[in-house]
Amino acid sequence: MDQSNDAEEPSGEAEDGLQDAKDEGPSSYTVGTMSDRFDCHYCRQPLHGKKYVEKEGRHCCVKCFEKFCANTCAECRKPIGADTKELHFKNRYWHENCFRCFKCYTSLVNEPFMLKENNKVWCNKCSTTEGAPHCKGCLKPIVAGDQNVEYKKIIWHKDCFTCSQCKNVIGTGSFFPKDDEIYCVSCHEHKFAKICVKCKNAITSGGVAYQERPYHSECFVCATCSKKLGGQRFTAVEDQFYCVDCYKSFVAKKCSGCKNPITGFGKGTNVVSHEGQSWHDYCFNCKKCSVPLANKPFVYHTEQIYCAPCAKKL
Numbered sequence: 001m002d003q004s005n006d007a008e009e010p011s012g013e014a015e016d017g018l019q020d021a022k023d024e025g026p027s028s029y030t031v032g033t034m035s036d037r038f039d040c041h042y043c044r045q046p047l048h049g050k051k052y053v054e055k056e057g058r059h060c061c062v063k064c065f066e067k068f069c070a071n072t073c074a075e076c077r078k079p080i081g082a083d084t085k086e087l088h089f090k091n092r093y094w095h096e097n098c099f100r101c102f103k104c105y106t107s108l109v110n111e112p113f114m115l116k117e118n119n120k121v122w123c124n125k126c127s128t129t130e131g132a133p134h135c136k137g138c139l140k141p142i143v144a145g146d147q148n149v150e151y152k153k154i155i156w157h158k159d160c161f162t163c164s165q166c167k168n169v170i171g172t173g174s175f176f177p178k179d180d181e182i183y184c185v186s187c188h189e190h191k192f193a194k195i196c197v198k199c200k201n202a203i204t205s206g207g208v209a210y211q212e213r214p215y216h217s218e219c220f221v222c223a224t225c226s227k228k229l230g231g232q233r234f235t236a237v238e239d240q241f242y243c244v245d246c247y248k249s250f251v252a253k254k255c256s257g258c259k260n261p262i263t264g265f266g267k268g269t270n271v272v273s274h275e276g277q278s279w280h281d282y283c284f285n286c287k288k289c290s291v292p293l294a295n296k297p298f299v300y301h302t303e304q305i306y307c308a309p310c311a312k313k314l
Contacts, residue, residue: 030054040064053082073098089115101126135160151177163187210236222246235263256303257283274300286310 030053038047042064053065060069062082070079071086075098080086085096087109099108102116103126112124132141135148137160142148147158149172158171165187176188183191189202196203198219208220208230217230224246235247242251244263252261256277270281272294281294288310299311306314 042068051082075099094121137161151182165191210241224250253278255280255283257285270294274305275303277303279305288313 036048038052038059039045040047040052040061041058042060045061047059047061051062052059053062053069054060055065055069066079066081070081071088071093072078073080073095074092075094078095080093080095087094087096087099092115096109097107099121100106101108101113101123102120103122106123108121108123114122114124116122133155134140135142135157136154137156140157142155142157149156149158149161149170159169161170161175161182162168163170163175163184164181165183168184170182170184174185176183176185176192178188178192185204189204193202193204194207194214195201196207196216196219197213198215201216203214203216206217208215208217210220217228220229220241221227222229222234222243223240224242227243227246229241229243233244234241235244235251236242237247237251248261248263252263254260255262257279260280262271262278262280272279272281272284282292284294284298284305285292286298286307287304288306291307293305293307297308299306299308301311301314
């Protein structure tokens with residue numbers, strides 16, 4: 001009696017872990033050619049000189065083995081014949097050709113695998129990527145270990161997070177979102193940023209606007225002391241800006257009455273001008289009787305202001 005062992009078994013320890021399919025383990029039956037006189041246990045046909053299968057101490061012909069004894073393939077649901085290599089794991093059986101990844105159909109004989117729901121086997125790669133988020137750029141899965149960038153619950157591979165304009169990789173660098181597009185700092189400046197009136201460079205953050213003209217905050221400064229004027233009181237004179245102190249000291253005209261600068265701030269914002277001289281409105285009084293003369297008739301004599309009655313007495 002010639003015997004051969006064709007049974008094969010993938011080894012492993014847990015259903016939800018990666019397993020390796022290998023040719024090992026005890027045989028569940030033997031196949032050979034009968035040299036003695038035996039009849040098939042099921043159909044009682046003589047087996048002398050014929051191929052037979054012995055399982056659990058019973059001899060049977062190949063046909064009866066497939067009908068009554070063969071294991072059913074977990075994949076194709078057909079019997080696994082005596083002449084076919086059989087793979088088994090955790091009381092589940094497969095034809096060798098059926099032991100493939102459920103997702104990509106790659107043969108898993110002697111390859112790591114995972115047995116998942118419905119007795120389906122998965123290769124290492126497919127089991128890792130199944131359920132993984134997909135990159136917005138390349139549409140491929142982002143698996144553990146991949147560097148990625150997330151913005152507004154959308155995920156990219158780090159190298160797929162690129163500028164919509166120049167296509168250079170932004171990665172984890174600074175960027176500007178605009179509608180559904182992403183721009184690097186340089187492209188955003190050229191395409192959308194306002195240009196500072198003073199230095200002519202793009203304003204990428206913050207900035208100050210005066211009369212609808214944009215400035216960098218560091219460019220919108222006092223022409224004399226360079227103090228930043230954003231959010232501060234200032235005076236504009238012929239496209240130059242001055243803080244209150246510098247305007248008083250270097251630019252403002254002096255009141256011919258009190259000799260203090262006329263700034264336009266606070267009390268006395270109204271100004272009276274005559275013959276090249278200027279006064280606060282509250283300082284424009286008769287030189288002799290001090291009656292207020294703003295918006296009233298007056299007489300100008302020897303660079304002094306008089307009311308009409310006082311002027312007659314001169």
